[in-house]
Amino acid sequence: MQQRARSSVALVRLEIPPRSPYVGVVRLAISSLARSAGLDEEKVDDIKIAVSEACANAVLNNEEASTDAPVTISWEDSDGSVRIEVADRGATVDSSASADVDTQGFSTRAVMSFALLKSLVDDCEFQPRDGGGMTTRLLINR
Amino acid sequence: MQQRARSSVALVRLEIPPRSPYVGVVRLAISSLARSAGLDEEKVDDIKIAVSEACANAVLNNEEASTDAPVTISWEDSDGSVRIEVADRGATVDSSASADVDTQGFSTRAVMSFALLKSLVDDCEFQPRDGGGMTTRLLINR
């Protein structure tokens, strides 16, 4: 994309209500950005799943906290990499404290989500936010 | 959409760099929101064109002003209607001052854009913004 190459950082932000029907629109927007940024289809699919996981976690954290504060998704396309952040105002999750498996030995949804995030992008970080909620940071190298 | 019906107003916001490659992602996001909101395909198509017009105008206004301030698109789905706003920090346009036709009598792009906006949504308003730029407000009745 010629025009995008001119500036070294392109920032797109999306704010959605913290509810599940809106995760699909984020997926669509992010896939389109990733495709336009010239990433190949496999990488686009990986990003789509990772962002969806981060948004699902945000929405589910939010159900517990039951706030109405939006979930914010930002997309930053700099020269060598794409950085995506998903920030919510839901429950502050201590990932080390949640159970890995249920009483029957099956992985919990949260653990599977974590495995997908870790495996599908080049780096993934979770951080509690000042004022409550979590930020998930995804890094994708080109 | 059951979960959306619970709250009377659902707000989605999207911020893009004021450049043409990003208009496509807005179109995609807005179509998806419109479809999820239960609007029929013809209305979805109308909204898609109207929002695209508003964004094209914003991007072109911006080329003149050459700022880097984002274009902000907001979607508000209340009970009876959908309100969409597109706000830029580009040139402040006085629509009454721009020429309707060129020297050969053909309509200008701006006039055709205006005709499309007026015809495709139930109401359309243009307003200069404090601090520079324009806001286009679209109203779609259900």
Next chain:
Amino acid sequence: MELGLDVQKTGSHAVVDVKGEIDVYTAPKLREKLIELVSEGSYDVVVNLEGVDFLDSTGLGVLVGALKRVKAHDGSLSLVCTQDKILKIFKITGLTKVFPIHETVDAATGA
């Protein structure tokens, strides 16, 4: 975004054809359908994922939940999937060891 759920009973099996995207929004619909089947006495369930173009951890969670339900009745839950991008999700999460995954519905029902 709609999730298509089509159920067919073939012999002893209930086959659920899923179409669309299984995510945090649509997964509860799949969950309800699978709970309904088990409560009706269908304990051998096949979930056909060939028409699914997106699956995330909430969808996986629902499938694991359904597996636990059918196991409680000595039943089985198997999947039909040949799509690389969906199989990848099962591999990453280790679920290829938990679910029998077949290439066709016939292979899954043993027809």
Next chain:
Amino acid sequence: MELGLDVQKTGSHAVVDVKGEIDVYTAPKLREKLIELVSEGSYDVVVNLEGVDFLDSTGLGVLVGALKRVKAHDGSLSLVCTQDKILKIFKITGLTKVFPIHETVDAATGA
């Protein structure tokens, strides 16, 4: 978002098959192609819009610009379009009176 532009010369006409979305981002590519054709001496141009699923005022502006260019050489610009949603755009902007709009490429080239 890619715009497909495929040119075929049939007799005295240059036929441009456009595929994809014509918007503020892609319209300049169409504009370049049409300017190139006229500068090569193609003054009877047919733009086939059957593969176009989106068209906005920047696309219309480009078509009007091309019309002016071919008219300066006593040429013609006609369109092929049967899609209601695209025809609607031409109707609203009054351009159905400016462009000959045909149902097939053959009708447009007079073949």
